[in-house]
Amino acid sequence: MVKTLTVNLGPRSYVIQLGKDLSGAVKTLVKELNSEGRRIAVLSDTKVQTAQSGALREMFGESAVLAVEPGESAKSIATLGTVLEFLAERRLDRGGVLFAVGGGVIGDLGGFAAATYLRGIGFYQVPTTLLAMVDSSVGGKTGINLAAGKNLAGAFHQPRGVFIATDLLRTLPAREFAAGMAEVIKYGLLGDAELFARLEQSPLTPESTDLAEVIRRCCAIKARIVEADERELAQEGGRALLNLGHTFAHAIEQAAGYGTYLHGEAVAIGLNAAAQLSVKLGTLPPAEARRIEAVLAAHALPVRLASPLPLPELMAATMRDKKVRGGLPRFVVMNRLGEAATRDGVPPDLAEACFRAVGAA
Ligand SMILES: NC(=O)c1ccc[n+]([C@@H]2O[C@H](COP(=O)([O-])OP(=O)(O)OC[C@H]3O[C@@H](n4cnc5c(N)ncnc54)[C@H](O)[C@@H]3O)[C@@H](O)[C@H]2O)c1
Numbered sequence: 001m002v003k004t005l006t007v008n009l010g011p012r013s014y015v016i017q018l019g020k021d022l023s024g025a026v027k028t029l030v031k032e033l034n035s036e037g038r039r040i041a042v043l044s045d046t047k048v049q050t051a052q053s054g055a056l057r058e059m060f061g062e063s064a065v066l067a068v069e070p071g072e073s074a075k076s077i078a079t080l081g082t083v084l085e086f087l088a089e090r091r092l093d094r095g096g097v098l099f100a101v102g103g104g105v106i107g108d109l110g111g112f113a114a115a116t117y118l119r120g121i122g123f124y125q126v127p128t129t130l131l132a133m134v135d136s137s138v139g140g141k142t143g144i145n146l147a148a149g150k151n152l153a154g155a156f157h158q159p160r161g162v163f164i165a166t167d168l169l170r171t172l173p174a175r176e177f178a179a180g181m182a183e184v185i186k187y188g189l190l191g192d193a194e195l196f197a198r199l200e201q202s203p204l205t206p207e208s209t210d211l212a213e214v215i216r217r218c219c220a221i222k223a224r225i226v227e228a229d230e231r232e233l234a235q236e237g238g239r240a241l242l243n244l245g246h247t248f249a250h251a252i253e254q255a256a257g258y259g260t261y262l263h264g265e266a267v268a269i270g271l272n273a274a275a276q277l278s279v280k281l282g283t284l285p286p287a288e289a290r291r292i293e294a295v296l297a298a299h300a301l302p303v304r305l306a307s308p309l310p311l312p313e314l315m316a317a318t319m320r321d322k323k324v325r326g327g328l329p330r331f332v333v334m335n336r337l338g339e340a341a342t343r344d345g346v347p348p349d350l351a352e353a354c355f356r357a358v359g360a361a
Helices: 023-035 046-051 053-060 077-089 104-119 130-136 166-171 174-191 193-201 211-228 238-243 246-256 263-280 286-298 311-319 348-357
Strands: 003-007 014-019 040-045 065-068 097-102 122-127 141-146 149-156 161-165 331-336 339-343
Touching: 003 211, 014 211, 023 040, 023 053, 023 097, 023 122, 023 161, 040 046, 040 053, 040 077, 040 104, 046 053, 046 065, 053 097, 065 077, 077 104, 077 141, 097 104, 104 122, 104 130, 104 141, 104 149, 122 130, 130 166, 130 174, 130 211, 149 246, 161 166, 161 211, 166 211, 174 193, 174 211, 174 238, 174 263, 174 286, 174 331, 174 339, 193 211, 193 286, 211 238, 238 246, 238 331, 238 339, 246 263, 246 311, 246 331, 246 348, 263 286, 263 331, 263 348, 311 348
Parallel strands: 014 161, 040 065, 040 097, 097 122, 122 161
Antiparallel strands: 003 014, 141 149, 331 339
Protein backbone atom coordinates (compact mmCIF):
# COMPACT_ATOMS: atom_id res chain seq x y z
CA MET A 1 0.00 0.00 0.00
CA VAL A 2 1.30 3.45 -0.90
CA LYS A 3 1.18 6.09 1.83
CA THR A 4 1.58 9.77 1.19
CA LEU A 5 2.69 12.74 3.22
CA THR A 6 2.62 16.36 2.10
CA VAL A 7 5.32 18.87 2.94
CA ASN A 8 3.36 22.13 3.07
CA LEU A 9 5.51 24.99 1.87
CA GLY A 10 3.03 27.07 -0.13
CA PRO A 11 4.07 27.12 -3.79
CA ARG A 12 7.01 24.81 -2.96
CA SER A 13 4.78 22.11 -1.41
CA TYR A 14 5.33 18.51 -2.46
CA VAL A 15 4.21 14.98 -1.79
CA ILE A 16 6.32 12.18 -0.32
CA GLN A 17 5.12 8.76 -1.51
CA LEU A 18 6.04 5.75 0.62
CA GLY A 19 5.70 2.10 -0.28
CA LYS A 20 7.59 -1.13 -0.96
CA ASP A 21 8.03 -0.67 -4.69
CA LEU A 22 7.29 2.64 -6.39
CA SER A 23 8.88 1.99 -9.77
CA GLY A 24 5.43 2.03 -11.40
CA ALA A 25 4.66 5.45 -9.93
CA VAL A 26 8.00 6.86 -11.11
CA LYS A 27 7.51 5.32 -14.56
CA THR A 28 4.06 6.93 -14.86
CA LEU A 29 5.50 10.32 -13.89
CA VAL A 30 8.31 9.98 -16.44
CA LYS A 31 5.72 9.15 -19.13
CA GLU A 32 3.64 12.19 -18.17
CA LEU A 33 6.67 14.47 -18.30
CA ASN A 34 7.68 13.06 -21.67
CA SER A 35 4.17 13.51 -23.06
CA GLU A 36 4.37 17.18 -22.02
CA GLY A 37 7.59 17.44 -24.02
CA ARG A 38 9.72 17.81 -20.91
CA ARG A 39 13.14 16.19 -20.92
CA ILE A 40 14.40 14.18 -18.00
CA ALA A 41 17.85 13.31 -16.71
CA VAL A 42 18.83 10.71 -14.14
CA LEU A 43 21.71 10.98 -11.67
CA SER A 44 22.96 8.07 -9.58
CA ASP A 45 26.23 6.53 -8.43
CA THR A 46 27.95 3.46 -9.85
CA LYS A 47 27.22 1.24 -6.81
CA VAL A 48 23.51 2.03 -6.90
CA GLN A 49 23.50 1.64 -10.68
CA THR A 50 24.89 -1.90 -10.32
CA ALA A 51 22.87 -2.92 -7.25
CA GLN A 52 19.58 -1.51 -8.55
CA SER A 53 19.96 -1.90 -12.31
CA GLY A 54 16.54 -3.59 -12.58
CA ALA A 55 14.72 -0.83 -10.68
CA LEU A 56 16.49 1.88 -12.70
CA ARG A 57 15.47 0.23 -15.97
CA GLU A 58 11.90 -0.22 -14.73
CA MET A 59 11.64 3.45 -13.73
CA PHE A 60 13.51 5.15 -16.56
CA GLY A 61 13.60 2.68 -19.45
CA GLU A 62 16.50 3.38 -21.75
CA SER A 63 17.04 6.96 -20.51
CA ALA A 64 20.72 7.76 -20.01
CA VAL A 65 21.85 7.61 -16.40
CA LEU A 66 24.85 9.62 -15.24
CA ALA A 67 26.46 7.45 -12.57
CA VAL A 68 29.21 9.21 -10.60
CA GLU A 69 31.76 7.60 -8.27
CA PRO A 70 30.13 6.47 -5.02
CA GLY A 71 30.89 8.25 -1.77
CA GLU A 72 31.34 11.68 -0.26
CA SER A 73 34.05 12.69 -2.75
CA ALA A 74 31.32 13.12 -5.39
CA LYS A 75 30.04 16.17 -3.50
CA SER A 76 32.74 18.26 -5.19
CA ILE A 77 32.93 21.23 -7.53
CA ALA A 78 34.44 18.96 -10.20
CA THR A 79 31.56 16.44 -10.07
CA LEU A 80 29.00 19.24 -9.91
CA GLY A 81 30.51 20.46 -13.21
CA THR A 82 30.10 16.98 -14.70
CA VAL A 83 26.42 16.89 -13.68
CA LEU A 84 25.75 20.38 -15.09
CA GLU A 85 27.42 19.45 -18.40
CA PHE A 86 25.34 16.27 -18.52
CA LEU A 87 22.13 18.31 -18.14
CA ALA A 88 23.28 20.61 -20.92
CA GLU A 89 24.23 17.66 -23.17
CA ARG A 90 20.80 16.17 -22.58
CA ARG A 91 19.46 19.57 -23.72
CA LEU A 92 17.23 20.07 -20.71
CA ASP A 93 15.43 23.41 -20.84
CA ARG A 94 13.64 25.16 -17.97
CA GLY A 95 10.90 22.51 -18.10
CA GLY A 96 13.49 19.75 -17.70
CA VAL A 97 13.52 17.54 -14.63
CA LEU A 98 16.33 15.73 -12.82
CA PHE A 99 15.81 12.51 -10.86
CA ALA A 100 18.37 11.93 -8.08
CA VAL A 101 18.48 8.18 -7.39
CA GLY A 102 20.85 7.32 -4.55
CA GLY A 103 21.91 8.15 -1.04
CA GLY A 104 22.37 11.56 0.55
CA VAL A 105 25.40 12.27 -1.60
CA ILE A 106 23.44 11.95 -4.85
CA GLY A 107 20.46 13.87 -3.42
CA ASP A 108 22.66 16.76 -2.22
CA LEU A 109 24.71 16.88 -5.42
CA GLY A 110 21.75 16.45 -7.78
CA GLY A 111 19.64 18.93 -5.83
CA PHE A 112 22.37 21.55 -6.03
CA ALA A 113 22.85 20.94 -9.75
CA ALA A 114 19.08 21.33 -10.23
CA ALA A 115 19.16 24.54 -8.17
CA THR A 116 21.81 26.12 -10.38
CA TYR A 117 21.26 24.71 -13.90
CA LEU A 118 19.42 27.43 -15.89
CA ARG A 119 19.00 29.15 -12.49
CA GLY A 120 16.84 26.32 -11.27
CA ILE A 121 14.96 23.35 -12.70
CA GLY A 122 12.71 20.82 -10.98
CA PHE A 123 14.03 17.64 -9.39
CA TYR A 124 12.70 14.51 -7.72
CA GLN A 125 14.36 12.53 -4.97
CA VAL A 126 14.43 8.73 -5.16
CA PRO A 127 16.41 7.88 -1.99
CA THR A 128 18.12 4.49 -1.80
CA THR A 129 19.69 4.63 1.69
CA LEU A 130 17.83 4.69 4.98
CA LEU A 131 19.58 7.96 5.85
CA ALA A 132 18.37 9.58 2.64
CA MET A 133 14.83 8.23 3.14
CA VAL A 134 14.42 9.65 6.63
CA ASP A 135 16.53 12.75 6.35
CA SER A 136 18.38 14.15 3.34
CA SER A 137 15.71 13.65 0.66
CA VAL A 138 13.23 15.83 2.55
CA GLY A 139 13.64 19.52 3.37
CA GLY A 140 15.42 21.02 0.38
CA LYS A 141 18.95 21.42 1.70
CA THR A 142 21.32 20.73 -1.18
CA GLY A 143 25.03 21.26 -1.56
CA ILE A 144 28.60 20.14 -1.98
CA ASN A 145 31.81 20.20 0.06
CA LEU A 146 34.76 22.57 -0.29
CA ALA A 147 38.36 21.92 0.76
CA ALA A 148 37.62 24.11 3.77
CA GLY A 149 34.77 21.92 5.01
CA LYS A 150 31.57 19.93 4.45
CA ASN A 151 28.45 21.41 2.86
CA LEU A 152 30.00 24.86 2.53
CA ALA A 153 28.39 25.59 -0.85
CA GLY A 154 24.73 24.90 -1.43
CA ALA A 155 21.21 26.14 -1.88
CA PHE A 156 17.76 25.63 -0.46
CA HIS A 157 15.94 23.94 -3.33
CA GLN A 158 12.92 21.82 -2.53
CA PRO A 159 12.28 18.71 -4.62
CA ARG A 160 9.04 18.42 -6.60
CA GLY A 161 8.38 15.09 -4.97
CA VAL A 162 10.02 12.21 -3.08
CA PHE A 163 9.59 8.49 -3.82
CA ILE A 164 10.52 6.31 -0.84
CA ALA A 165 10.52 2.64 -1.85
CA THR A 166 11.73 0.37 0.94
CA ASP A 167 12.52 -2.51 -1.48
CA LEU A 168 15.53 -0.44 -2.62
CA LEU A 169 17.06 -1.01 0.83
CA ARG A 170 17.46 -4.75 0.15
CA THR A 171 20.88 -4.22 -1.41
CA LEU A 172 22.08 -1.64 1.13
CA PRO A 173 25.05 -2.88 3.21
CA ALA A 174 24.16 -3.56 6.87
CA ARG A 175 26.62 -0.94 8.12
CA GLU A 176 24.88 1.71 6.00
CA PHE A 177 21.46 0.63 7.29
CA ALA A 178 22.73 0.97 10.88
CA ALA A 179 24.11 4.44 10.09
CA GLY A 180 20.64 5.50 8.92
CA MET A 181 19.20 4.15 12.17
CA ALA A 182 21.14 6.82 14.08
CA GLU A 183 18.95 9.44 12.38
CA VAL A 184 15.80 7.39 13.02
CA ILE A 185 16.67 7.21 16.73
CA LYS A 186 17.39 10.95 16.63
CA TYR A 187 13.81 11.63 15.48
CA GLY A 188 12.45 9.57 18.37
CA LEU A 189 14.57 11.55 20.81
CA LEU A 190 13.71 14.98 19.49
CA GLY A 191 10.07 14.61 18.61
CA ASP A 192 8.41 11.23 19.04
CA ALA A 193 8.60 9.34 22.35
CA GLU A 194 6.33 6.60 20.93
CA LEU A 195 8.79 5.99 18.11
CA PHE A 196 11.58 5.72 20.67
CA ALA A 197 9.53 3.21 22.66
CA ARG A 198 8.96 1.18 19.46
CA LEU A 199 12.71 1.04 18.82
CA GLU A 200 13.30 0.07 22.44
CA GLN A 201 10.98 -2.93 22.10
CA SER A 202 12.91 -4.56 19.28
CA PRO A 203 15.52 -3.31 16.81
CA LEU A 204 14.23 -2.11 13.46
CA THR A 205 15.67 -4.16 10.57
CA PRO A 206 15.25 -4.06 6.78
CA GLU A 207 12.79 -6.96 7.26
CA SER A 208 10.62 -5.22 9.88
CA THR A 209 7.01 -5.14 8.73
CA ASP A 210 6.63 -1.58 10.06
CA LEU A 211 9.75 -0.23 8.31
CA ALA A 212 7.77 2.04 5.95
CA GLU A 213 5.63 3.29 8.83
CA VAL A 214 8.72 4.15 10.90
CA ILE A 215 10.22 6.00 7.92
CA ARG A 216 6.91 7.85 7.47
CA ARG A 217 6.97 8.98 11.12
CA CYS A 218 10.50 10.33 10.69
CA CYS A 219 9.55 12.18 7.51
CA ALA A 220 6.47 13.59 9.27
CA ILE A 221 8.64 15.04 12.05
CA LYS A 222 11.10 16.49 9.57
CA ALA A 223 8.27 17.91 7.42
CA ARG A 224 6.67 19.60 10.46
CA ILE A 225 9.98 21.18 11.48
CA VAL A 226 10.87 22.29 7.93
CA GLU A 227 7.38 23.76 7.41
CA ALA A 228 7.86 25.94 10.49
CA ASP A 229 11.43 27.02 9.73
CA GLU A 230 12.28 26.27 6.09
CA ARG A 231 15.53 28.26 6.04
CA GLU A 232 16.70 27.64 9.60
CA LEU A 233 16.14 31.21 10.70
CA ALA A 234 14.36 30.56 14.03
CA GLN A 235 16.17 32.14 16.98
CA GLU A 236 15.42 29.09 19.11
CA GLY A 237 14.41 25.53 18.28
CA GLY A 238 13.19 25.20 14.69
CA ARG A 239 15.23 23.43 12.06
CA ALA A 240 18.32 23.50 14.30
CA LEU A 241 16.65 20.79 16.44
CA LEU A 242 17.44 18.34 13.63
CA ASN A 243 21.07 18.80 14.68
CA LEU A 244 20.59 16.83 17.89
CA GLY A 245 23.92 15.03 18.43
CA HIS A 246 25.38 16.67 15.32
CA THR A 247 27.62 19.33 16.92
CA PHE A 248 29.49 16.51 18.65
CA ALA A 249 29.30 14.30 15.54
CA HIS A 250 30.74 16.89 13.15
CA ALA A 251 33.68 17.46 15.52
CA ILE A 252 34.28 13.70 15.74
CA GLU A 253 34.16 13.30 11.93
CA GLN A 254 36.59 16.16 11.46
CA ALA A 255 39.04 15.13 14.21
CA ALA A 256 39.02 11.46 13.16
CA GLY A 257 39.35 12.32 9.46
CA TYR A 258 36.34 12.00 7.15
CA GLY A 259 35.59 8.40 6.29
CA THR A 260 36.82 6.89 9.57
CA TYR A 261 33.26 6.87 10.88
CA LEU A 262 30.19 6.86 8.67
CA HIS A 263 28.21 10.02 9.35
CA GLY A 264 25.49 8.05 11.14
CA GLU A 265 28.07 6.32 13.34
CA ALA A 266 29.45 9.70 14.42
CA VAL A 267 25.86 10.85 15.03
CA ALA A 268 25.27 7.82 17.29
CA ILE A 269 28.28 8.76 19.44
CA GLY A 270 27.09 12.38 19.27
CA LEU A 271 23.62 11.40 20.49
CA ASN A 272 25.20 9.66 23.46
CA ALA A 273 27.29 12.78 24.14
CA ALA A 274 24.16 14.98 23.82
CA ALA A 275 22.40 12.72 26.34
CA GLN A 276 25.36 13.14 28.72
CA LEU A 277 25.18 16.92 28.24
CA SER A 278 21.44 16.90 28.98
CA VAL A 279 22.12 14.96 32.18
CA LYS A 280 24.86 17.40 33.20
CA LEU A 281 22.53 20.35 32.55
CA GLY A 282 19.88 18.65 34.68
CA THR A 283 17.27 18.34 31.93
CA LEU A 284 17.42 14.54 31.53
CA PRO A 285 17.50 11.89 34.27
CA PRO A 286 20.59 9.62 34.08
CA ALA A 287 18.34 6.54 33.70
CA GLU A 288 16.96 7.96 30.41
CA ALA A 289 20.48 8.55 29.10
CA ARG A 290 21.16 4.85 29.75
CA ARG A 291 18.04 3.93 27.76
CA ILE A 292 19.31 6.00 24.84
CA GLU A 293 22.69 4.28 24.95
CA ALA A 294 20.99 0.86 25.01
CA VAL A 295 18.82 1.62 21.95
CA LEU A 296 21.82 2.88 19.97
CA ALA A 297 23.83 -0.23 20.85
CA ALA A 298 20.88 -2.53 20.02
CA HIS A 299 20.94 -1.06 16.49
CA ALA A 300 24.61 -2.01 15.97
CA LEU A 301 25.78 1.56 16.47
CA PRO A 302 28.85 2.75 18.38
CA VAL A 303 28.21 4.82 21.52
CA ARG A 304 31.89 5.59 22.20
CA LEU A 305 34.93 6.38 20.07
CA ALA A 306 36.66 3.25 18.78
CA SER A 307 39.99 4.83 19.74
CA PRO A 308 40.51 8.05 21.70
CA LEU A 309 40.66 11.36 19.84
CA PRO A 310 42.53 14.36 21.29
CA LEU A 311 40.22 16.67 23.23
CA PRO A 312 41.87 19.90 21.99
CA GLU A 313 41.17 18.88 18.38
CA LEU A 314 37.57 17.98 19.15
CA MET A 315 37.02 21.30 20.93
CA ALA A 316 38.70 23.27 18.13
CA ALA A 317 36.42 21.55 15.61
CA THR A 318 33.40 22.30 17.81
CA MET A 319 34.29 26.00 17.85
CA ARG A 320 34.54 26.02 14.05
CA ASP A 321 31.01 24.59 13.73
CA LYS A 322 28.64 26.57 11.52
CA LYS A 323 26.31 26.83 14.49
CA VAL A 324 28.65 28.78 16.82
CA ARG A 325 26.89 31.83 18.29
CA GLY A 326 28.55 34.61 20.27
CA GLY A 327 31.79 32.65 20.42
CA LEU A 328 30.21 29.63 22.12
CA PRO A 329 28.98 26.50 20.37
CA ARG A 330 25.29 25.80 20.13
CA PHE A 331 24.04 22.41 21.23
CA VAL A 332 20.71 20.65 21.12
CA VAL A 333 19.72 19.05 24.40
CA MET A 334 16.85 16.82 25.48
CA ASN A 335 14.25 18.08 27.92
CA ARG A 336 12.92 14.54 28.06
CA LEU A 337 12.74 11.57 25.72
CA GLY A 338 10.82 12.94 22.72
CA GLU A 339 11.47 16.65 23.28
CA ALA A 340 14.57 18.66 22.41
CA ALA A 341 15.63 22.31 22.68
CA THR A 342 18.52 24.43 21.42
CA ARG A 343 20.94 25.55 24.11
CA ASP A 344 23.34 28.45 23.64
CA GLY A 345 26.19 29.41 25.94
CA VAL A 346 27.20 25.90 27.01
CA PRO A 347 30.48 26.35 28.95
CA PRO A 348 33.44 24.68 27.18
CA ASP A 349 34.32 22.56 30.22
CA LEU A 350 30.87 20.91 30.07
CA ALA A 351 31.31 20.10 26.39
CA GLU A 352 34.77 18.72 27.18
CA ALA A 353 33.34 16.49 29.88
CA CYS A 354 30.84 15.06 27.37
CA PHE A 355 33.57 14.35 24.82
CA ARG A 356 35.52 12.61 27.62
CA ALA A 357 32.42 10.57 28.52
CA VAL A 358 32.40 9.12 24.99
CA GLY A 359 36.10 8.29 24.95
CA ALA A 360 38.06 11.46 24.10
CA ALA A 361 41.51 11.68 25.67
N1 LIG B 1 20.47 17.55 2.68
C1 LIG B 1 20.26 17.16 3.91
O1 LIG B 1 19.35 17.61 4.59
C2 LIG B 1 21.16 16.09 4.47
C3 LIG B 1 20.84 15.50 5.69
C4 LIG B 1 21.67 14.47 6.16
C5 LIG B 1 22.77 14.07 5.43
N2 LIG B 1 23.05 14.69 4.25
C6 LIG B 1 24.21 14.27 3.45
O2 LIG B 1 24.00 12.93 3.05
C7 LIG B 1 25.26 12.33 2.76
C8 LIG B 1 25.29 10.94 3.33
O3 LIG B 1 24.28 10.19 2.72
P1 LIG B 1 24.29 8.58 2.75
O4 LIG B 1 24.60 8.12 4.10
O5 LIG B 1 23.04 8.15 2.09
O6 LIG B 1 25.59 8.24 1.90
P2 LIG B 1 25.86 7.85 0.36
O7 LIG B 1 25.00 8.57 -0.56
O8 LIG B 1 27.34 7.98 0.20
O9 LIG B 1 25.48 6.30 0.32
C9 LIG B 1 26.19 5.40 1.12
C10 LIG B 1 26.76 4.23 0.31
O10 LIG B 1 25.73 3.31 0.02
C11 LIG B 1 25.69 3.02 -1.37
N3 LIG B 1 24.27 2.77 -1.68
C12 LIG B 1 23.27 3.67 -1.66
N4 LIG B 1 22.10 3.06 -1.85
C13 LIG B 1 22.36 1.74 -2.03
C14 LIG B 1 21.55 0.61 -2.26
N5 LIG B 1 20.22 0.68 -2.29
N6 LIG B 1 22.17 -0.58 -2.41
C15 LIG B 1 23.52 -0.69 -2.34
N7 LIG B 1 24.33 0.35 -2.09
C16 LIG B 1 23.76 1.55 -1.93
C17 LIG B 1 26.29 4.22 -2.04
O11 LIG B 1 26.84 3.90 -3.29
C18 LIG B 1 27.38 4.62 -1.03
O12 LIG B 1 28.51 3.85 -1.24
C19 LIG B 1 26.31 13.26 3.35
O13 LIG B 1 26.97 13.92 2.31
C20 LIG B 1 25.51 14.25 4.18
O14 LIG B 1 26.12 15.53 4.23
C21 LIG B 1 22.27 15.67 3.76
